[in-house]
Amino acid sequence: MNKYEITPRLPKLLHGADYNPEQWLKVPGIFEKDIEYMKKAGFNCATVGVFSWSMLEPEEGVYDFSWLDKVINTLYENGIYTILATPTGARPVWMTHKYPEVSRVERNLVRNRHGGRHNHCYTSPVYRRKTREMNTRLAERYANNPAVIMWHISNEISGQCFCPLCQAAFRKWLKKKYVTLEALNDAWYTTFWSQRYTDWEQIEPPVENGMTVMHGLNLDWNRFCTEQTVDFYREEIKPLKEINPDIPCTINLMMFHTVLDYSKFMPYLDAVSWDAYPMWHNHTDEFGNALATAFNHDWMRSYMDKPFMMMENTPSTTNWHGSCRLKAPGMLKLSSIQALAHGSNTVQYFQFRQSNGSCEKFHSAVVSHRGKDDTMIFKNVAEVGEILKKLNDDLYYTTVNARVAIIYDIENKWAIEDSKGPRNDGMHYDDIAMSHYRAFWENGVACDVIDSTKDFSKYDILIAPMLYMLKDDVAKRLAEFVKSGKTLVSTYFTGLVNENDLCYNGDLPALGLNEVFGFWEEDIDALCDHQSNEIVINSGALSGSHTSIYICDLIHPTTAEVIGRYGKDWYKGMAALTKNRFGDGEAYYFATHPDYSLLKPFYESLIDKHGIRRALNAPLPFGVTASIREGENGEVLFIENFLRDSVKVSLPEGKDYTDLLSGEILSGEIELEPLGARVLK
Ligand code: GLA
Ligand code: ZN
Numbered sequence: 234m235n236k237y238e239i240t241p242r243l244p245k246l247l248h249g250a251d252y253n254p255e256q257w258l259k260v261p262g263i264f265e266k267d268i269e270y271m272k273k274a275g276f277n278c279a280t281v282g283v284f285s286w287s288m289l290e291p292e293e294g295v296y297d298f299s300w301l302d303k304v305i306n307t308l309y310e311n312g313i314y315t316i317l318a319t320p321t322g323a324r325p326v327w328m329t330h331k332y333p334e335v336s337r338v339e340r341n342l343v344r345n346r347h348g349g350r351h352n353h354c355y356t357s358p359v360y361r362r363k364t365r366e367m368n369t370r371l372a373e374r375y376a377n378n379p380a381v382i383m384w385h386i387s388n389e390i391s392g393q394c395f396c397p398l399c400q401a402a403f404r405k406w407l408k409k410k411y412v413t414l415e416a417l418n419d420a421w422y423t424t425f426w427s428q429r430y431t432d433w434e435q436i437e438p439p440v441e442n443g444m445t446v447m448h449g450l451n452l453d454w455n456r457f458c459t460e461q462t463v464d465f466y467r468e469e470i471k472p473l474k475e476i477n478p479d480i481p482c483t484i485n486l487m488m489f490h491t492v493l494d495y496s497k498f499m500p501y502l503d504a505v506s507w508d509a510y511p512m513w514h515n516h517t518d519e520f521g522n523a524l525a526t527a528f529n530h531d532w533m534r535s536y537m538d539k540p541f542m543m544m545e546n547t548p549s550t551t552n553w554h555g556s557c558r559l560k561a562p563g564m565l566k567l568s569s570i571q572a573l574a575h576g577s578n579t580v581q582y583f584q585f586r587q588s589n590g591s592c593e594k595f596h597s598a599v600v601s602h603r604g605k606d607d608t609m610i611f612k613n614v615a616e617v618g619e620i621l622k623k624l625n626d627d628l629y630y631t632t633v634n635a636r637v638a639i640i641y642d643i644e645n646k647w648a649i650e651d652s653k654g655p656r657n658d659g660m661h662y663d664d665i666a667m668s669h670y671r672a673f674w675e676n677g678v679a680c681d682v683i684d685s686t687k688d689f690s691k692y693d694i695l696i697a698p699m700l701y702m703l704k705d706d707v708a709k710r711l712a713e714f715v716k717s718g719k720t721l722v723s724t725y726f727t728g729l730v731n732e733n734d735l736c737y738n739g740d741l742p743a744l745g746l747n748e749v750f751g752f753w754e755e756d757i758d759a760l761c762d763h764q765s766n767e768i769v770i771n772s773g774a775l776s777g778s779h780t781s782i783y784i785c786d787l788i789h790p791t792t793a794e795v796i797g798r799y800g801k802d803w804y805k806g807m808a809a810l811t812k813n814r815f816g817d818g819e820a821y822y823f824a825t826h827p828d829y830s831l832l833k834p835f836y837e838s839l840i841d842k843h844g845i846r847r848a849l850n851a852p853l854p855f856g857v858t859a860s861i862r863e864g865e866n867g868e869v870l871f872i873e874n875f876l877r878d879s880v881k882v883s884l885p886e887g888k889d890y891t892d893l894l895s896g897e898i899l900s901g902e903i904e905l906e907p908l909g910a911r912v913l914k
Contacts, residue, residue: 236539237630237864239504239578240481242382243314246621246629247579249278250599251545254304255288256588264304267586268311270600274611275618278314279585280544281305282371283388284350286320290367293327298374309380317381319371319469321364322388323350328363335360338396341441351391355458355465356398364465369472376477384473384482385544386466389508391492393458395438404433406457420733421449448651448734455647459494467501485544488529489663494643496684499536506542507533508583509572510551514558519908520856523571523875527674527858528667530575531633532641532682540578540632543569548582548610552596559597563908565613566620567873570910573624574860574871576633580617620912624869624893627914631864635679636845640697641666642685648702648734649726656759656783660726665698668829669722672836677848677859689714693843697723704732708744715749716816720839723750724823725757725786750822751793751813758785758804767800768809768827774838779831781809786824793822848872850885857882857905869893870913874905881905890914 238244257263271279281304282289290296305315329336329347334357338344345352353360375381393399411417414430423429428447430436438454439445470482481503486495488509499505507529511522533541546568550557560568569580587598599614600606606615646662666682673680681692685707689695695714700707700723708728715721728742737743741754760766760783768779778800785799788808797810809824821835837852848859848870856876862869870890874880883902884890890899890913905911 234481234503235630237578237632239540239542240382241479242379243277244629245277246573246625247278247542247581248274248618248621249276249280249313249316249579250582251283251584252279252281252586253283253285253584253588254281255285255300257586258300263586264307266604267600268307268313270606270611271308271313271585272311273606274599274615275622276313278316278382278581279308280316280318280385280581281308282318282320283385284320284323285318286323286367287325289320290325293331296370298370302374305375305378305380309378314382315380316383316385317371317375318385319364319368319387319473321353321367321386321469322390324353324360324363332357332359334396334398335363337392337394338399340393340395340439342395344396351389354394354396354398355461356394356396356402358398361465361468364469365472368469369476372473372476376473376480381480383504384470384480385506386469386482386484388485389487390462390466390484391487391490393454393492395440399461400438402461403438403454403457404436406460407436407453408433410453420735421447421453422733422735423447446653448648451651452644452647452734455492456494456644458492459497462493463497463501466498470501483542483544486533488525491643491646496536496643496686502537504542505533505536506544506579508545509543509568510545510547510554511568512551512554512558513564513568514561515554515556518856518877519875523856523858523873524667524671524674526568526571527575528670528682530572530577531635531670531680534576534633535635535638535681535683535687538681540576542579542581543572543577544579544581545583546572546580547597548599548614549597550595552593557595560613561908562609562613563906566616567875567908567910569617569620570871570912571873573628573912574862574873576862578629580621582614620894624912627866627869627893628862630866631862631869633679633860633862635681636692636843637673637678637694638681638683638687638689638692638696639666639670640685640695640700641682642700642702644704644732645685645700645702648730649699651734652701654759655726655757658759658762660699661783662699665724665826668826668832669696669698669836671829672833673840674858675833675855676837676840676852678840678845679860689719692719693845694720694722694839697721697727699724699726700728701726702730702732702734703728703737703742703744703746708746712745712749712815715818715820718817720819720821720843721749722821722823722839725784725825727822747791749813749815749820750811751815751820752788752790752808752811752822755787755789758787758802759783760785766802766809766825768797768825768831769800770797770810775831775834780828781825783826785809788822788824796821799825849882851883853882854880856880867914872905872911872913874907874909877907879904879906879909884913
């Protein structure tokens with residue numbers, strides 16, 4: 234498959250929605266109306282079959298695919314392709330009653346009753362068999378139907394199961410990993426509080442009324458749950474791939490979802506897709522949502538380093554938000570263009586027709602209970618359909634290429650969040666990562682969001698905020714990165730523990746990073762929420778007193794140059810921001826978390842130093858960002874205005890641009906309407 238393509242059967246920008254026609258089988262005329270509306274909205278695909286199990290296998294071994302045949306084939310006759318879901322995110326009631334083992338057991342060791350979704354055990358041989366039986370039938374019937382372009386596996390795979398089967402599998406996994414109990418006892422530091430295991434059978438997961446504070450156990454349990462889920466996924470796709478290996482498989486991931494370490498799925502996925510539900514209009518401005526969504530888009534793109542799918546977003550309201558705000562005029566278009574700007578090759582919605590009953594009946598849909606197309610939502614969706622058609626040829630074979638990356642590592646996050654101290658009031662890993670990312674986003678500089686195990690060599694600037702856990706050969710690769718002439722930026726709470734969350738001894742940050750950064754770290758002071766310190770810089774462009782919060786790391790420079798010093802408290806005058814020349818490169822260290830007023834100029838100088846291109850050659854007004862997609866079809870420039878006011882920006886001098894949406898030829902200063910976006914060539 235070409236690296237830009239989502240699916241070879243339809244190499245185009247995709248526009249579609251989750252579609253659940255099985256909820257409407259008894260209402261004559263609805264399906265025909267839906268097809269008419271989908272065509273009118275410019276759909277070329279629909280995601281069908283999510284949660285359809287009880288309609289496909291109403292009784293054990295009794296299958297009914299007739300309705301699905303009709304849906305898939307009729308959609309196809311009308312130019313709409315099917316992304317076919319496997320229905321395993323929820324199961325029929327009969328299965329729970331006949332096979333109690335399929336129900337998930339929660340952390341309190343109570344087995345769930347039937348209900349909801351994502352309520353199954355990933356280990357259960359019965360659930361795996363039932364999944365195989367269903368998926369084999371689906372593949373036999375549809376994998377060679379040209380209407381089906383992709384498999385959507387289950388839905389928002391998530392959660393953990395603590396049942397006896399999972400516990401036994403965990404112990405087996407541990408035996409394979411550690412071989413001896415001695416090794417496990419050492420890795421988990423079980424001598425503490427007299428927890429040494431003398432038999433594998435004594436090991437339990439971190440259940441609610443059991444051992445919840447053993448960090449090595451918690452980490453391994455999270456790792457096991459991820460691997461077991463990946464294993465389930467691999468079993469799930471086996472029959473699909475056996476029958477037609479060319480149909481891509483994806484799972485829809487979630488915003489900032491870190492119960493599972495998604496990176497472990499990557500070798501087995503053909504495309505990354507995710508579901509974007511920011512709380513637009515819930516705050517005084519759209520800035521925070523825009524930034525967080527951009528970060529998540531970049532995280533998703535970076536996983537496979539190629540275009541991804543926005544598998545779901547809401548046409549307007551999201552029924553599980555605190556207050557369900559309608560998307561204001563412009564917002565759907567802007568958020569769709571935002572996804573494209575970061576490398577999405579799809580805009581898809583949850584869902585096409587609003588449900589009449591149950592808990593999502595007030596989640597907005599392309600077609601609401603009113604059943605009309607003369608609505609703002611429908612018109613907005615149809616406008617996005619037009620936009621995708623206009624952009625297709627210029628955009629499809631392109632992606633975002635970044636020379637900057639932020640390390641956002643999930644195992645590291647698990648360990649930080651599990652840590653007792655230094656700051657139980659919050660270490661804010663996500664927010665810290667985003668505050669460093671923000672400087673690039675605001676400058677129109679592409680930034681990847683990567684796992685610490687990824688290859689660093691293609692980047693010039695690498696930011697490793699709070700890289701607390703140094704696993705594998707990460708420290709060595711960071712040192713090589715700097716040595717080769719690149720720039721590394723890191724912060725307090727870096728290089729303290731190994732992959733089992735056991736503290737390193739001696740010089741910190743560990744494994745030679747003390748030499749990369751040119752200091753040794755003595756201790757960590759944590760500030761209360763109402764307290765702050767400051768980084769005082771006496772010369773150069775960053776001069777001034779910059780407020781800092783959360784953590785104050787006390788460090789003693791050896792070879793590092795001190796750029797800024799603490800301005801307050803008994804450690805006033807000690808180093809707070811340092812720079813060290815290491816090999817041909819430089820390593821910076823923020824010993825405390827500075828205000829963005831320092832991060833912004835700090836990163837702007839690094840951007841300039843490395844000659845990294847800004848999409849618009851200039852810093853952008855607050856609330857505005859820009860990005861470039863490039864590839865076989867040349868370059869496309871995106872400008873997004875998340876302000877509720879119009880704004881002016883200047884295009885790079887001496888160039889004429891074509892607005893791909895309006896056809897206008899533009900140069901010099903241009904205006905963007907409130908919540909406006911431009912796509913230029
Ligand atoms: C998730 C699910 C959908 C639907 C939406 C509602 O993303 O995948 O099935 O429940 O949330 O926002
Ligand atoms: Zn289980």
